[in-house]
Amino acid sequence: MKLLLLLLLTLSLKVSGQSNKEEKFDTIEAALVLPASVKSLDLSDKGLKGLPTEVEQLSNLAEIDISSNPTLDLVQAFEVLGKLKNLKTLWLTDSKISDVPVQIAALKGLEELWLDDNNFSVVPNSVRLLKNLKYVSFFNNNISKLNLRKGDFPNLNQINLCYNKFNIFPTELSMLPQLKRIVIWGDSMTIVPKSIKKLRNIEEINMEINYVSSFPKSISKLKHLKNLTAQQNNLTEQSIMPLYKLKNLQTLGLSNNCILHVKPQIGELKQLINLDLSSNPLTDLPVELGKLKSLQQLGLTDLPALNWDSTFNIIEGLPNLRRVGMAFMKRSKMPNSFARLRQVEIFWMNGNYSFDKDEQERIKRMLPDADINFK
16 A cells, blocks of 8 residues: 555656646746756746846756846846856847846857847847847837847847838848848838848748838849748739749748739749738739649638639649638639649638538538638
8 A cells, every 4th residue: 555655656746747847937936846847937027126036046947038027127137047057048028128238148058039029229239249149039129220240140040020110121131140030020111122132041031011012133142042921012023023033932922912913934933832822913823833843832812803713723733732722702603623623631711701601512512521611
């Protein structure tokens, strides 16, 4: 009996230990129960003026959130956090700050820094020199220029500049030798300058929800660019012509623009896996779209004037196509040629209110093995 109880107790302790390792602590008191097991600590919105020095006992702490503490003494906080050799991630969002004290340099192993929803108008000098930083987010600030210098962000891999004040795409990001991903949607950009060609190592650009009307020919120099999303801009069929030379593109998002026609050169993008043409004034797609044999996902939402018979004839020949968005078609009947898309596994058809229940059932019978979602 005693042996059984001992086994149960041992098992209980193991389960408890695993649970503690996975838990995200939100008070220092709870974290100090088993300090060596604490990997994540959330002290956001606690009205802190100083960071509890007991945090120093959390020797394996990897991430801490001290956001929404506008009266927090950051100099003191960084002195405490600087003693944690395993700290990799710091959230300092919504803190009403416009600068970061130089003491942040004590966080030598920091790899992720979140500075969203603050009052930055420039990139703090103290942050630029964090040698191990791989990701930084300035989401929703007031930055309009970066003024980068040689040696800034030497290992930065990703940067988030969404909802700032940029009017021109900041091609000076080319000064960051390790940068691979730029997210800069929701700004006020109207211009992508020729100097974008300097971003030779960039792999992903997300520039949704801006006012860009054209791409320079020099963007075709970005040989490593794999993902480009430019939804909700002012692009036309002519202004996207340089994109057809980006031979390594795997994702191309062009929804919510002013594109009347897709040019035959789309067929040159042989590596394309995901293409979104939704919410453009398109009436036809080129037969060359059928050359995109690697395509797996296609967005055709909100295209009420599209010739669907012709479209189905083209895309039935895409052997790897598995997901198609066809929401808001604004039709009462689905063309019979829809039944040819036997390779597609998922159709998103929400917003097709003009399909009555009988028509929805008929559509499902056309492709009984597909997941067709009308909600």
